[in-house]
Amino acid sequence: MNKINFDNKVIEMKNITKKFGDFTANENIDLTVHKGEIHALLGENGAGKTTLMNVLYGLYEPTSGEVFINGKKVDVTSPNIAIKSGIGMVHQHFMLVETFTVVENIILGMEETSNFGVIDIDKATKKVEELSKKYGLYVDPNAKVQDISVGMQQRVEILKALYRGADILILDEPTAVLTPQEIEEIIQIMKNLTEQGKTIIIITHKLKEIKQSADYCTIIRRGKKIDTVKVDDVTEEDLASMMVGREVSFKVDKKDPEIGDVVLEIDKLVVKDNRGLDIVKELSLKLNKGEILGIAGIDGNGQSELLEALTGLRDIESGKVILDGKDITNLSPKEIMESGMSHIPEDRQKRGLVLDFTVAENMILENYHKEPFSQRGRLNHRIISSFAKELIEKFDVRPQNDKQIAGALSGGNQQKVILAREISNDPEVLIAAQPTRGLDVGAIEYVHRFLVDQRDRGKAVLLISFELDEVMNLSDRIGVIFDGRIVDIMDAKKADEKTIGYLMAGGGAEDESE
Amino acid sequence: MKILNDLGSIIGITLMYSAPLIYTSLGGVLSENAGVVNIGLEGMMTIGAFAGAAVAYFTQNPWLGFIVAGLAGGALALLHAIACVTFTADHVVSGIAINFIGPGLALFLTKMLFDGAAMTLPLDLDHKIPRPLNGIFSSISVSNPVLVKIVNALNSIFNQYATVYIAFILVFAVWFLLYKTKTGLRIRSVGEHPRAADTLGVNVYKIKYLAVILSGILAGLGGAAMSIAVISNYRATLISGQGFIALAAMIFGKWKPQGAMWGCLLFGAAQGLVVHLGGTDLKVSSQLLAMIPYIITLIILMGFVGEARGPAANGEPYEKNQG
Numbered sequence: 120m121n122k123i124n125f126d127n128k129v130i131e132m133k134n135i136t137k138k139f140g141d142f143t144a145n146e147n148i149d150l151t152v153h154k155g156e157i158h159a160l161l162g163e164n165g166a167g168k169t170t171l172m173n174v175l176y177g178l179y180e181p182t183s184g185e186v187f188i189n190g191k192k193v194d195v196t197s198p199n200i201a202i203k204s205g206i207g208m209v210h211q212h213f214m215l216v217e218t219f220t221v222v223e224n225i226i227l228g229m230e231e232t233s234n235f236g237v238i239d240i241d242k243a244t245k246k247v248e249e250l251s252k253k254y255g256l257y258v259d260p261n262a263k264v265q266d267i268s269v270g271m272q273q274r275v276e277i278l279k280a281l282y283r284g285a286d287i288l289i290l291d292e293p294t295a296v297l298t299p300q301e302i303e304e305i306i307q308i309m310k311n312l313t314e315q316g317k318t319i320i321i322i323t324h325k326l327k328e329i330k331q332s333a334d335y336c337t338i339i340r341r342g343k344k345i346d347t348v349k350v351d352d353v354t355e356e357d358l359a360s361m362m363v364g365r366e367v368s369f370k371v372d373k374k375d376p377e378i379g380d381v382v383l384e385i386d387k388l389v390v391k392d393n394r395g396l397d398i399v400k401e402l403s404l405k406l407n408k409g410e411i412l413g414i415a416g417i418d419g420n421g422q423s424e425l426l427e428a429l430t431g432l433r434d435i436e437s438g439k440v441i442l443d444g445k446d447i448t449n450l451s452p453k454e455i456m457e458s459g460m461s462h463i464p465e466d467r468q469k470r471g472l473v474l475d476f477t478v479a480e481n482m483i484l485e486n487y488h489k490e491p492f493s494q495r496g497r498l499n500h501r502i503i504s505s506f507a508k509e510l511i512e513k514f515d516v517r518p519q520n521d522k523q524i525a526g527a528l529s530g531g532n533q534q535k536v537i538l539a540r541e542i543s544n545d546p547e548v549l550i551a552a553q554p555t556r557g558l559d560v561g562a563i564e565y566v567h568r569f570l571v572d573q574r575d576r577g578k579a580v581l582l583i584s585f586e587l588d589e590v591m592n593l594s595d596r597i598g599v600i601f602d603g604r605i606v607d608i609m610d611a612k613k614a615d616e617k618t619i620g621y622l623m624a625g626g627g628a629e630d631e632s633e
Numbered sequence: 634m635k636i637l638n639d640l641g642s643i644i645g646i647t648l649m650y651s652a653p654l655i656y657t658s659l660g661g662v663l664s665e666n667a668g669v670v671n672i673g674l675e676g677m678m679t680i681g682a683f684a685g686a687a688v689a690y691f692t693q694n695p696w697l698g699f700i701v702a703g704l705a706g707g708a709l710a711l712l713h714a715i716a717c718v719t720f721t722a723d724h725v726v727s728g729i730a731i732n733f734i735g736p737g738l739a740l741f742l743t744k745m746l747f748d749g750a751a752m753t754l755p756l757d758l759d760h761k762i763p764r765p766l767n768g769i770f771s772s773i774s775v776s777n778p779v780l781v782k783i784v785n786a787l788n789s790i791f792n793q794y795a796t797v798y799i800a801f802i803l804v805f806a807v808w809f810l811l812y813k814t815k816t817g818l819r820i821r822s823v824g825e826h827p828r829a830a831d832t833l834g835v836n837v838y839k840i841k842y843l844a845v846i847l848s849g850i851l852a853g854l855g856g857a858a859m860s861i862a863v864i865s866n867y868r869a870t871l872i873s874g875q876g877f878i879a880l881a882a883m884i885f886g887k888w889k890p891q892g893a894m895w896g897c898l899l900f901g902a903a904q905g906l907v908v909h910l911g912g913t914d915l916k917v918s919s920q921l922l923a924m925i926p927y928i929i930t931l932i933i934l935m936g937f938v939g940e941a942r943g944p945a946a947n948g949e950p951y952e953k954n955q956g
Contacts, residue, residue, distance in 0.1 A: 174831075178832070197834070198832050198834055202833075202834060206831070210832070214828060214829035214832050214833075215829060216821070216822050216824065216825070216826045216829055216830075217825065217945065218821075218823045218825055218945075219818075219821070219822070219825070223818060224829075226818075227818060227819070227822050227829075227833050227835065228819070228830065228834045229833070229834075230815040230818060230832030230836045232814075232815050235814070236812060236814045236815045236816055237813055237815075238814060238815055279833070345930060424701070485806040564664050577822065593752070604781070
């Protein structure tokens with residue numbers, strides 16, 4: 120690691136404290152980053168990593184503390200000052216104008232102009248192309264952002280920073296939205312950049328990627344700095360326990376399943392996507408009581424449409440769905456729910472919760488019209504509140520306040536609210552779609568234990584996830600979906616990653632379709 | 634060959650009635666591309682119509698009236714900007730308030746300045762906005778009767794006040810501003826994704842203020858294009874609903890200047906038809922005929938708004954310090 124220049128401290132943050140009202144997001148945090156290093160900031164959601172970086176980038180003013188950039192004390196009161204000091208930030212939710220072209224997005228705020236403020240788009244395009252070549256960040260300069268892949272959008276974001284002359288790049292959760300291939304690419308890009316003298320800070324809670332890319336790692340827990348470690352000297356388990364504050368196990372403890380009768384039967388299901396094309400193609404599947412059936416597959420092979428069809432959110436063109444002996448094909452979501460199926464949706468913020476409602480209101484979304492929550496059309500808030508409090512206690516939702524607005528909860532706690540609500544119906548079949556997406560280690564552990572618990576109570580769980588590790592760890596049986604069909608189902612104990620990966624990518628599909 | 638005559642007169646009237654709408658609609662384009670919904674256009678247009686007519690009457694200078702009309706619209710727009718941008722008020726509520734303030738203030742000032750009358754005194758024909766190309770084709774002497782008809786038709790098409798030509802020049806100017814200049818790029822970025830613009834050091838508030846004030850200036854000019862060109866004074870019923878029609882034209886035109894222009898021409902044509910039919914011996918009540926532009930507005934909004942997509946952050950107040 121000779122590329123790191125230890126004499127050159129490009130960033131020094133000293134004693135940074137940031138308070139929002141009574142809440143202390145950062146407490147006396149120190150951070151030192153040397154030129155040419157990839158420095159990871161590790162912490163659970165809400166630990167204060169992003170807050171710290173927003174302070175560095177001038178989006179927040181620190182309550183107290185000092186920032187030194189290249190050895191000089193700087194009052195970073197606005198992003199402009201940060202940009203001038205050579206800092207660029209790539210936000211977790213991309214800050215791109217969808218209707219603009221790649222070039223327009225890159226030059227916005229620092230436009231290349233000829234006379235009278237007229238934009239010289241050719242000159243700008245050339246400049247972008249040069250940068251793109253120099254750092255190996257391929258983009259199509261004239262494409263509109265809304266038409267390009269997420270991976271390319273991220274490269275646009277990095278180019279935006281480089282275009283402004285950034286030497287220090289802050290990447291907030293750079294891999295959260297990427298496919299495995301794109302993740303490898305971005306790690307390679309980060310290494311290229313540091314070889315060319317740039318310094319990178321990544322905010323993340325993914326341990327694997329820290330091990331793959333970072334030189335140093337600073338761990339933050341509940342707003343306090345725990346330690347800065349050399350990544351080569353620690354294991355993933357060490358990092359995880361520093362982050363969470365206790366031992367974490369990656370393996371899911373579970374006993375052997377007691378598999379019962381078939382409870383859900385899907386027979387030759389055909390579903391169309393939004394463009395009107397068949398995307399689920401005569402898919403058949405049987406789910407038994409007391410098992411977790413995991414569906415592995417790459418995004419876009421019909422998973423979303425399958426679960427929408429099962430839960431009544433999308434029309435079934437042909438085929439049948441039988442739940443516990445009852446035909447639930449094309450029933451309304453409410454009827455399906457009342458027949459004993461519950462659903463943890465893929466997008467918890469859009470489909471799982473009404474973000475502007477309180478936790479209590481979210482918890483009775485499915486049963487608000489029933490006794491005792493409502494009597495003769497009037498909601499009984501006292502009963503709703505005590506019901507919610509009970510669930511909050513049981514599922515350890517934090518903060519423990521049933522009047523809290525759901526949108527203000529962390530991702531893990533939002534997911535707990537959904538779990539609590541769905542399970543209060545005591546469903547025979549639980550469909551869990553991407554149940555741990557975007558959650559941190561502690562919350563993932565919680566969700567996994569919950570799903571296993573559900574199975575141990577003799578209920579059936581259908582798990583749809585793009586995280587192969589998750590499917591392999593949790594499932595009793597694994598089905599692989601490709602191009603709208605289940606191409607194979609295997610016993611999880613006998614499954615290996617390679618075979619599944621091969622099937623997910625369409626290997627072996629030809630023989631099936633013949 | 635009566636049809637040629639009719640066509641000439643309908644096109645002429647269409648252009649005349651479209652012009653005030655085009656100014657105002659362009660104002661809407663600017664404001665909404667910067668993310669500020671501006672239903673206050675009606676009120677801004679009204680105050681412009683009054684200010685234009687009053688100043689032109691007292692100074693006997695229509696151009697001075699035209700400029701002051703723009704300033705009056707801009708001043709009212711400043712109020713809208715203060716409410717919506719600085720105090721993050723709901724844009725529609727603020728717009729409604731503007732729509733009460735505009736006509737109210739105009740009526741109050743009219744009564745004050747014109748001895749309690751509800752309308753300003755009319756301008757002499759010489760003191761209205763000039764008609765630069767009037768009769769330009771008459772100098773061509775032709776004898777063929779068909780050609781004479783064509784010349785007459787052309788004459789009635791180009792029998793336009795200068796404000797009409799300026800309106801079309803402004804369509805190009807606003808298009809150029811929005812799509813070719815740095816200011817335009819920033820205006821559109823602020824309407825689509827203000828936080829992205831903010832993180833790149835664009836002053837979101839400043840850009841929004843600029844766009845809203847420009848929109849008021851344009852709406853004010855639109856009002857004056859009515860009161861000192863199409864007719865020659867201001868009265869309370871002069872701008873009844875035209876600001877809203879301009880807004881509908883903007884939506885019809887998918888928030889683009891050239892699109893808004895086509896929308897305005899369509900509504901202008903409806904108005905032209907009303908005026909033209911009113912002049913014939915058709916036995917339809919003039920009140921019913923006068924409904925045509927509004928009915929077209931309704932039909933178009935039903936038919937097109939569903940598919941139209943405005944700027945992504947249109948109507949959303951932007952607050953800097955929210956995570």
